[in-house]
Amino acid sequence: MSRGTRKSCGACCTKIVRLGVELGGRRILEEVSLHLHCGQLTAVVGPNGAGKTTLLRAILGEVPYTGHIHFLDSGKQRRDRPTIGYVPQKMEFDATAPLSVLDLFTQALRLRPAWLGWDRDLLETATRSLAEVEAGHLLRRRLGQLSGGELQRVMLALAITPIPDLMLLDEPVSGVDQSGIEVFYRMVSGLRERHHLSVILVSHDLHQAAKYADQVVFLNRRVLVQGKTSQALANPLLRQAFGYGPELLAAAASRRAVEIDSKTCLACHLEEK
Amino acid sequence: MPGDGVLGLAAWEWLQYGFMRQALLAVVLLSWLFGLAGSMVVNARMAFFSDAIGHAALTGIAIGSLLGLGNPLWAMLLFSIFLALAIVWVRRVAAASIDTVIALFMALAVAWGVMILSRGGGFNKYTRYLIGDILGISPQDLLGLAILALAATAVFYVTYNRIALTGFNSSWARSRGLKVGLWQGLFAAMVAAIVTVSIQWVGVLVVNSMLILPAAAARNLAADVRAYVWLTVALSLISGVVGLIASYYWATASGATIVIVAMGFFLLSLICKRR
Numbered sequence: 127m128s129r130g131t132r133k134s135c136g137a138c139c140t141k142i143v144r145l146g147v148e149l150g151g152r153r154i155l156e157e158v159s160l161h162l163h164c165g166q167l168t169a170v171v172g173p174n175g176a177g178k179t180t181l182l183r184a185i186l187g188e189v190p191y192t193g194h195i196h197f198l199d200s201g202k203q204r205r206d207r208p209t210i211g212y213v214p215q216k217m218e219f220d221a222t223a224p225l226s227v228l229d230l231f232t233q234a235l236r237l238r239p240a241w242l243g244w245d246r247d248l249l250e251t252a253t254r255s256l257a258e259v260e261a262g263h264l265l266r267r268r269l270g271q272l273s274g275g276e277l278q279r280v281m282l283a284l285a286i287t288p289i290p291d292l293m294l295l296d297e298p299v300s301g302v303d304q305s306g307i308e309v310f311y312r313m314v315s316g317l318r319e320r321h322h323l324s325v326i327l328v329s330h331d332l333h334q335a336a337k338y339a340d341q342v343v344f345l346n347r348r349v350l351v352q353g354k355t356s357q358a359l360a361n362p363l364l365r366q367a368f369g370y371g372p373e374l375l376a377a378a379a380s381r382r383a384v385e386i387d388s389k390t391c392l393a394c395h396l397e398e399k
Numbered sequence: 400m401p402g403d404g405v406l407g408l409a410a411w412e413w414l415q416y417g418f419m420r421q422a423l424l425a426v427v428l429l430s431w432l433f434g435l436a437g438s439m440v441v442n443a444r445m446a447f448f449s450d451a452i453g454h455a456a457l458t459g460i461a462i463g464s465l466l467g468l469g470n471p472l473w474a475m476l477l478f479s480i481f482l483a484l485a486i487v488w489v490r491r492v493a494a495a496s497i498d499t500v501i502a503l504f505m506a507l508a509v510a511w512g513v514m515i516l517s518r519g520g521g522f523n524k525y526t527r528y529l530i531g532d533i534l535g536i537s538p539q540d541l542l543g544l545a546i547l548a549l550a551a552t553a554v555f556y557v558t559y560n561r562i563a564l565t566g567f568n569s570s571w572a573r574s575r576g577l578k579v580g581l582w583q584g585l586f587a588a589m590v591a592a593i594v595t596v597s598i599q600w601v602g603v604l605v606v607n608s609m610l611i612l613p614a615a616a617a618r619n620l621a622a623d624v625r626a627y628v629w630l631t632v633a634l635s636l637i638s639g640v641v642g643l644i645a646s647y648y649w650a651t652a653s654g655a656t657i658v659i660v661a662m663g664f665f666l667l668s669l670i671c672k673r674r
Contacts, residue, residue: 183570210574210576212570212571214568214571217568217571219568224617224618229624229625230567232560232624233559233560233561233563233624236560237560238560239559239560239628240624240625241438241624241625241627241629266623268622
């Protein structure tokens with residue numbers, strides 16, 4: 127189960143082409159086309175029931191869909207099974223379970239059962255990943271003792287072990303207090319820059335998401351608005367749905383968003399031809 | 400034992416009988432298996448599942464008797480593995496709550512089994528399956544049990560981390576590239592096999608308690624996986640051996656006596672529960 131680390135380079139991309147999902151006779155998503163580069167954080171916003179979580183489940187391969195999802199890595203290789211780093215919504219798990227943070231790393235990365243202990247390599251990997259989210263002190267703690275914010279940071283550390291092709295964050299701060307939310311997003315933002323991660327952040331809170339997103343997608347069954355954060359925020363549809371003032375626009379405009387030079391994006395360049 | 404008084408010798412009296420020595424060996428093997436499997440079953444919230452598998456053994460016996468088999472073990476095994484895989488599959492596709500699904504399967508299997516076995520008032524000859532008899536285990540049975548123990552240990556080695564991750568959060572486990580259904584199926588089939596094979600020795604009525612109680616007690620005390628699994632195995636072994644010896648002196652059914660000892664440990668664990 128252990129997978130080696132692969133350096134991400136900023137030149138790979140995820141392309142979703144005309145994705146449609148129908149569940150129980152209801153159309154949840156239709157004609158969704160998105161293009162994500164690594165190094166970019168894409169915020170997917172929309173009302174409850176807009177199909178945001180369904181979009182993630184389609185990418186995870188949990189629901190059947192029509193259309194295509196392509197993953198292209200820097201070697202211009204099509205990959206059907208990319209490495210995905212997933213941080214679910216407020217984790218539902220048995221808080222009384224005898225399970226430490228180190229156990230969870232062992233179970234996720236090793237075949238050898240966690241009750242036989244761990245090797246030095248694993249201990250180093252876990253320590254390094256936790257240090258990236260300032261959670262090194264949580265290594266031996268029991269999972270059920272962690273606060274909402276600590277738990278999500280541990281899940282974030284697991285999501286970057288190994289470095290994923292695509293990181294999916296599904297309302298990752300719903301169980302986290304206000305100060306924890308800031309910390310969490312700052313860390314996601316830092317990780318994205320350090321590891322050139324391609325990140326999809328699903329959120330109902332545009333105000334929070336817009337502070338860190340390079341690209342905003344407004345989803346309500348179909349893609350209503352898609353573009354660079356500052357452009358998307360200027361769109362009346364988005365403004366009408368979320369009702370924000372000019373200060374959010376100003377904040378987005380003043381922040382330097384990660385932009386992808388289409389020449390460095392070899393993979394999608396190739397695909398587009 | 401040199402230096403032992405009359406009382407000390409009396410305490411070891413049961414060991415002079417071959418059937419007790421064989422039963423002891425069987426209990427040690429079963430405790431190891433039940434400890435390991437139990438810790439995983441409780442992790443995966445499958446306690447009700449293993450209970451259903453135990454009860455469904457009655458249907459396996461019924462099928463065996465319909466086919467005219469002298470020893471219904473193979474019919475029981477095949478039926479319980481089939482049922483286990485069916486439950487795992489329905490769990491994946493059905494929208495109904497898994498508790499309800501298992502209860503339905505169990506009701507059907509038990510009712511059907513009892514109907515067939517009781518036809519013409521002949522159920523009495525099957526009551527031994529309800530209570531089990533570990534003192535009657537033969538050397539051949541022991542050899543079979545040892546082989547099963549090896550195979551099951553191998554399966555539990557390979558599936559432990561995967562089942563634990565799936566029990567923790569199955570979407571998340573799947574996102575890490577885990578083939579959740581495959582490992583759940585393999586694990587469920589192995590649990591079904593050891594529960595079914597054990598029934599002739601410990602009985603339908605208590606087999607699930609032997610599986611669940613040590614793990615439930617260890618869960619109250621342990622803070623990480625290593626402590627949890629080894630404590631489960633230790634409690635399972637101690638309950639097994641103490642229960643077997645007690646059942647010899649009290650002339651009671653071994654399976655039930657083992658469960659009472661395990662229950663004692665569970666109550667103790669509630670008292671010294673970690674906060």
